[in-house]
Amino acid sequence: MSIEEGAKFVAAAYAVILAVVIAYYAMSARRVSALTRDVELLKAEVEKREAVSSGD
Amino acid sequence: MKKLTSAPALFAAAGAFLVAGLLLAFLYAPVDASSMGFSQKIFYYHAPIAETALVAFGIAFVAAILYLRDPDPKWDRLSYVSVRLGLLFSVMVMVTGMIWGKAAWDAWWAWEPRLTTFLIVCFLYTAYFVLRQVVEEESRRATYAAVFAIVAFIDVPITFFATRYMPEGLHPVVIRAGDSGMEGSMFLSFMISMAGMTLLLAALVRADVAAARLKDEIDDLKTRIGG
Numbered sequence: 001m002s003i004e005e006g007a008k009f010v011a012a013a014y015a016v017i018l019a020v021v022i023a024y025y026a027m028s029a030r031r032v033s034a035l036t037r038d039v040e041l042l043k044a045e046v047e048k049r050e051a052v053s054s055g056d
Numbered sequence: 057m058k059k060l061t062s063a064p065a066l067f068a069a070a071g072a073f074l075v076a077g078l079l080l081a082f083l084y085a086p087v088d089a090s091s092m093g094f095s096q097k098i099f100y101y102h103a104p105i106a107e108t109a110l111v112a113f114g115i116a117f118v119a120a121i122l123y124l125r126d127p128d129p130k131w132d133r134l135s136y137v138s139v140r141l142g143l144l145f146s147v148m149v150m151v152t153g154m155i156w157g158k159a160a161w162d163a164w165w166a167w168e169p170r171l172t173t174f175l176i177v178c179f180l181y182t183a184y185f186v187l188r189q190v191v192e193e194e195s196r197r198a199t200y201a202a203v204f205a206i207v208a209f210i211d212v213p214i215t216f217f218a219t220r221y222m223p224e225g226l227h228p229v230v231i232r233a234g235d236s237g238m239e240g241s242m243f244l245s246f247m248i249s250m251a252g253m254t255l256l257l258a259a260l261v262r263a264d265v266a267a268a269r270l271k272d273e274i275d276d277l278k279t280r281i282g283g
Contacts, residue, residue: 001159003087006094009159013098013152014078017105020148021256025067028263035270042277049281 063266066259073252077101080245095159098152100245104253106149106174110212112142112257113181117209120202129272130265132198135205136188137264141257143181150178169218170227177215180208 081100088096116138123131153171154164165171184204191197219227238246 001091001093001095003094006092006097006159009095009155010097013155014101016151016155017101017148020144024144024260028260028267032263032267032270035267035274038274039270039277042274042281046277046280 063259063262066255066262070252070255070259073248073255074101075252077104077245077249077252080241080248085242085245086239092160095156098156098159100249101253102149102152102156103246104250105145105152107250108253108257109142109145109149109177110216111254112138112145112261113177113209113212115261116142116205117212120205123198123202124206127195127198129198130269132201133265133268133272134261135202137261137268139181139184139205141260141264143178145257146174146178146181149174168227169222170215173211173215173218177208177211180211184208 077100081097085097085100087094090096116135119131119135119138122128123135153174157166157171158164184201187204188197188201191200
């Protein structure tokens with residue numbers, strides 16, 4: 001197999017790896033930031049409710 | 057020390073090693089003299105990804121045992137995350153292996169020991185997620201998943217040793233005890249890529265465990281506000 005022929009397969013393999021790793025990393029980072037935001041919102045809600053119930 | 061093992065630091069180290077491994081593979085290591093020729097360059101990421109996938113299943117196995125000994129949700133989270141990442145790496149191995157197989161053997165797939173046992177690993181760990189979906193009660197789900205992760209791990213050493221004990225397959229055995237099986241420059245490129253891939257797994261495990269912990273915290277907070 002010539003270098004040119006082999007290079008197509010090598011490029012395809014590395015492209016798959018790069019695409020999968022970048023996509024997973026991006027999804028993971030987005031998930032963490034969304035979860036962090038949700039935790040903060042829920043904590044604020046819990047604090048609000050606890051403050052209301054302790055004032056009763 | 058904590059900063060060195062934080063997810064961003066691990067991602068940065070993994071990126072540095074992976075780029076270095078890639079540069080060494082293409083600029084320093086020679087083109088393989090065998091019939092594989094240039095397509096052998098796939099090896100420098102393909103083999104480390106395969107080893108890392110098996111390491112991830114190993115982590116899941118150990119975490120599952122630890123969960124059964126001490127049912128702390130942190131072990132279930134680690135096991136779950138490791139299986140997911142092991143499966144992700146396995147999919148990359150299968151796809152890059154098929155591409156390399158087409159280049160080297162002129163066939164996308166062959167029913168030979170390494171490929172077949174790796175495919176079984178993929179199916180087994182896919183079933184792990186099906187199991188987690190069907191069991192609703194949290195602690196029962198974690199216990200069943202732990203038992204499944206332990207049983208499924210049986211196929212991991214079989215996959216690893218398949219090429220060594222069933223040499224009639226197409227898959228070559230490159231590294232043997234006491235023999236790297238390749239030129240020094242090739243071995244160095246491989247080891248740098250291997251270190252990079254291991255660091256990438258560590259970074260992803262760390263980040264995903266943190267995400268799983270946040271998810272559990274959300275469930276807990278929702279329970280507290282009755283949502």
